[in-house]
Amino acid sequence: MKPFRYERAADVSGAVALLAAEPNGVFLAGGTNLVDHLRLGIAAPDLLVDVRQLTSGRIEELPGGGVRIGAAVPNSDLAADRVIRRRYPVLSQALLSGASGQLRNLATTGGNLLQRTRCPYFQDLTTPCNKREPRSGCAARDGYQRDHAIFGASEQCVATHPSDMAVALAALDAVVRTRGPGGERTIPVTDLHRLPGEEPERDTVLEHGELITAVDLPPLAVAANSRYRKARDRASYAFALVSVAAALDVADRAVRDVRIALGGVAHKPWRARRAEQALRGGPASEESFRAAAEAELAQARPLPGNAFKVPLARNVIVRMLMDLAGEQR
Amino acid sequence: MDVDIMLRVDGSQHRLAVDTRTTLLDALRERLGITSAKKGCDHGQCGACTILLDGRRALSCLALAVAHQDAEIVTAGGLGQGGLHPLQRAFIRHDAFQCGYCTPGQIVSAAGMLQEAAAGWPSAVSEDLDADDVVLDDEEIRERMSGNLCRCAAYANIVPAIAEVAR
Numbered sequence: 001m002k003p004f005r006y007e008r009a010a011d012v013s014g015a016v017a018l019l020a021a022e023p024n025g026v027f028l029a030g031g032t033n034l035v036d037h038l039r040l041g042i043a044a045p046d047l048l049v050d051v052r053q054l055t056s057g058r059i060e061e062l063p064g065g066g067v068r069i070g071a072a073v074p075n076s077d078l079a080a081d082r083v084i085r086r087r088y089p090v091l092s093q094a095l096l097s098g099a100s101g102q103l104r105n106l107a108t109t110g111g112n113l114l115q116r117t118r119c120p121y122f123q124d125l126t127t128p129c130n131k132r133e134p135r136s137g138c139a140a141r142d143g144y145q146r147d148h149a150i151f152g153a154s155e156q157c158v159a160t161h162p163s164d165m166a167v168a169l170a171a172l173d174a175v176v177r178t179r180g181p182g183g184e185r186t187i188p189v190t191d192l193h194r195l196p197g198e199e200p201e202r203d204t205v206l207e208h209g210e211l212i213t214a215v216d217l218p219p220l221a222v223a224a225n226s227r228y229r230k231a232r233d234r235a236s237y238a239f240a241l242v243s244v245a246a247a248l249d250v251a252d253r254a255v256r257d258v259r260i261a262l263g264g265v266a267h268k269p270w271r272a273r274r275a276e277q278a279l280r281g282g283p284a285s286e287e288s289f290r291a292a293a294e295a296e297l298a299q300a301r302p303l304p305g306n307a308f309k310v311p312l313a314r315n316v317i318v319r320m321l322m323d324l325a326g327e328q329r
Numbered sequence: 330m331d332v333d334i335m336l337r338v339d340g341s342q343h344r345l346a347v348d349t350r351t352t353l354l355d356a357l358r359e360r361l362g363i364t365s366a367k368k369g370c371d372h373g374q375c376g377a378c379t380i381l382l383d384g385r386r387a388l389s390c391l392a393l394a395v396a397h398q399d400a401e402i403v404t405a406g407g408l409g410q411g412g413l414h415p416l417q418r419a420f421i422r423h424d425a426f427q428c429g430y431c432t433p434g435q436i437v438s439a440a441g442m443l444q445e446a447a448a449g450w451p452s453a454v455s456e457d458l459d460a461d462d463v464v465l466d467d468e469e470i471r472e473r474m475s476g477n478l479c480r481c482a483a484y485a486n487i488v489p490a491i492a493e494v495a496r
Contacts (some may be wrong), residue, residue, distance in 0.1 A: 004332055006395045008347040028396060035352065036372050037390045048349070050396050076385075080450040085459045096453040100476020102376060105385040106392065236453065236475035298407055 002044045008054075011258070012179050012213060015049050019165050020181040020209040022047040027211060029072065030112040032103050038147075038231050041125055042132060055110065055213050059083065065219030071212045072328075073108030075165065076101070078109060088217055090226035090245045097230045100237050113176065113192065116203060117159035118239055120144060127198035127309055130156040131200040138166035145305025147239065150313070151266040152238070157200030158303060161193055161268050162239050168228055171245040171261035177226035180210030193268030218248035222247040222257040225328050230263070231312055242313045248324035250284040258321075260296075262313060272296045275317065284325045286318065293317040334398040338363055339407025347394045354378045354389035357404065365406035365433045369478075376477035379434040379441070380404050385439025388476075408440060415494050416440055423490035427481035429467030435477045439491045442473045446495070465495040 006028075009015035019025045024048035028034055037043035056070025059081050067083060078084060079095035100105065121127045121139040128137030140148055140158050148158040169189040176187045192204050206212075217223075226247035232238040243263035258279045260272040270277045279294035293314040300310050331346040336353075338361060345360055354371075357363045357380075369377030371390045378390040389402075408414040416436045419425070426432045446463040454472045455463070462496035463469065470488050479487065 001350045004349055005330060006332065006393070030391060031396060032373060032391045035393060038350070049394075052396065076445070076450065080448070085443070085451065088457050092451065092458055093453065096451060096455075099443065101473055102379055102386045102388045102476050103373060103391075104439060105441075106382075106387050134440065137346070139449075165473065214448070236472050 001038050003007075003275055004038075004045050005046060005047045006175050007255075007306045012051075012211060015051050015054055016179055016211055018049045019047070019211075025049060025209065029108040030074070030106040031111075032099075032107045033111065033115040040123060042116075042123065051110075051211060052108065055211070059116045063195065067217040069109050069215045069217070071139070071214055073109045075099070075104040075107045075109070075112055077083075077105065078165075086219075086224070088168075088172060088222065088223045090171060090228050090247060091165065091168040091217075093228035094164040094243075094245055095245070097228060098191055099162035109165070111217055112163055113169075113189070113212060114204065114206075115163055117155060118162045119147065119159040122159060125256065131196070133314065134199075134201050140303075145303040146241070147264070147308050148303055149266045150300040150302040150306060150309050151262075151270050152222075153267065153301065154193040154196045154198065156198060157196035157267065158199070159196065159267060160264055161203070161266070164228065164230065164240065164243060164263060165201065166193070167219075167243055167263035167269040168245040170216065170271050171226070171247060171259040172217055172220060172223055173259070174215050175211055177214040177216060178206065178210050179194050179213050180207050182207070184213075186216075190271050196267045198282070203267075220247070220259075222259060224248045225324055226250060226259070227320060227324060229316055231316055242309055244313070244316050244318055244320050246252045246317070246320045246324060248321060248328070250325050253284055255279045255282055255284050255288075260317065262296075265300075265309060265313060268319060272317070274299070279321075284321075286322060289318045289321040290314065292321075332395045334394055334399075336361075336394070336397075336400055336402060338402045339410065346402075349393070349480060350397050350445055351394045352354065352390055353382070353392040353394050353397060353400075353402070355378070356394040357402070360422070363404060363406065366437075367430055367451075369431065369434070374478075375431070376438055377431050377434040379438040379477065381437060381486075386438050389439055394492060403437070406437050408437065414440070416491070419490040419493045420487070423486045423493070424483075425486040425490040426483050431479045431481075435474070435479065435487060439478045439494070440473060442470075448461075453455060463488040465492065467492065470495070
């Protein structure tokens with residue numbers, strides 16, 4: 001592991017200034033992904049700025065009915081929070097379906113969003129990877145593709161984003177609050193992560209030195225009837241092949257409101273807007289759920305090694321919507 | 330680049346200078362000679378290095394020592410101070426190990442897990458996400474302990490050992 005300096009700041013703006021002054025520096029929060037990358041040599045910073053105790057560790061209800069989650073809130077506390085469990089159950093379930101108890105206790109809300117792909121070639125320094133080393137090639141193109149993307153991939157990169165939490169946040173229209181060298185801004189979670197395009201080395205739209213300080217959940221009535229379902233190669237402690245976060249409100253057998261996001265299928269949490277559009281106002285039936293899933297999946301461009309994800313995603317979406325429609329009856 | 334830090338481990342205070350790259354696991358094992366936390370994968374995938382960090386179970390291989398200055402750490406060795414911990418007795422009674430390498434991590438993880446369940450934390454298999462009380466049946470124990478691998482596959486005895494203490 002390459003030597004690095006370790007710094008703490010008195011406050012958020014101090015931490016942002018420290019990092020802005022060091023182009024080869026990174027923020028450290030829970031460290032559950034970064035420390036592994038330091039050891040593997042995927043990350044080789046000169047400076048770590050520890051922000052674990054700088055941002056808020058609180059979950060606060062906002063005046064308009066939303067909830068503000070401090071960036072330092074551990075994944076375990078967020079999953080167990082009573083307000084989240086009751087009003088946004090999909091978020092609690094998504095968190096609980098990810099990682100292990102030990103990891104959730106250390107991992108933070110901000111860090112979870114910024115974790116990097118688990119593509120085996122990204123994590124293996126002996127293979128080419130455009131995300132790790134721009135213009136070196138992509139070993140997954142002719143290699144192992146089971147974990148890889150079916151939506152929005154590019155010639156350069158077919159990696160997927162590994163977070164479960166981010167999939168739920170995308171479905172919930174959550175908004176990320178940041179502080180950077182240029183001041184504060186807000187970014188919808190659906191716009192935080194990028195598609196790989198020509199620059200797969202950039203996971204998100206964040207600038208160097210820009211720190212996530214909180215995530216806001218909007219008031220969202222439909223979220224009370226929401227769930228997360230994850231298909232994976234083991235019953236527990238594995239990343240998603242396909243996951244779905246969904247919320248559904250049915251009245252008089254018609255879909256009044258619906259939110260769907262998919263995980264394990266793209267370089268970012270994949271908000272299924274075509275499926276939502278196909279569903280809204282239509283009948284809450286298995287037939288229409290299937291048609292909506294197929295409308296979304298018409299854009300899929302699977303690889304030879306992950307074509308199974310297309311019918312898998314369809315089935316997981318349909319089963320999820322059937323369950324949510326049944327819950328509400 | 331060395332940094333002076335203080336760690337409280339199993340009730341004893343330690344002052345030491347560590348390189349910024351040192352993990353808590355290496356600080357414990359290589360610097361303080363406290364070896365009950367084991368190095369299995371060193372990548373956060375196996376759970377052998379599990380400790381209680383400020384009261385919660387955590388992986389010491391993924392925690393930098395400089396980032397946890399003044400931390401209160403409990404290892405499996407510390408759980409057993411003043412006689413065997415009930416989990417340690419149950420593991421012996423149920424023969425819940427073969428080679429024993431994962432056992433300290435299993436026991437510390439189970440201790441942390443029981444506290445989480447007592448606090449009413451749900452899991453991915455909890456039927457009622459909002460229930461006040463957690464009933465630790467075998468399915469719940471398996472899910473909550475899924476971060477601790479046993480390559481000897483002693484799970485068939487680990488689950489009943491933990492279930493006995495959970496009751």
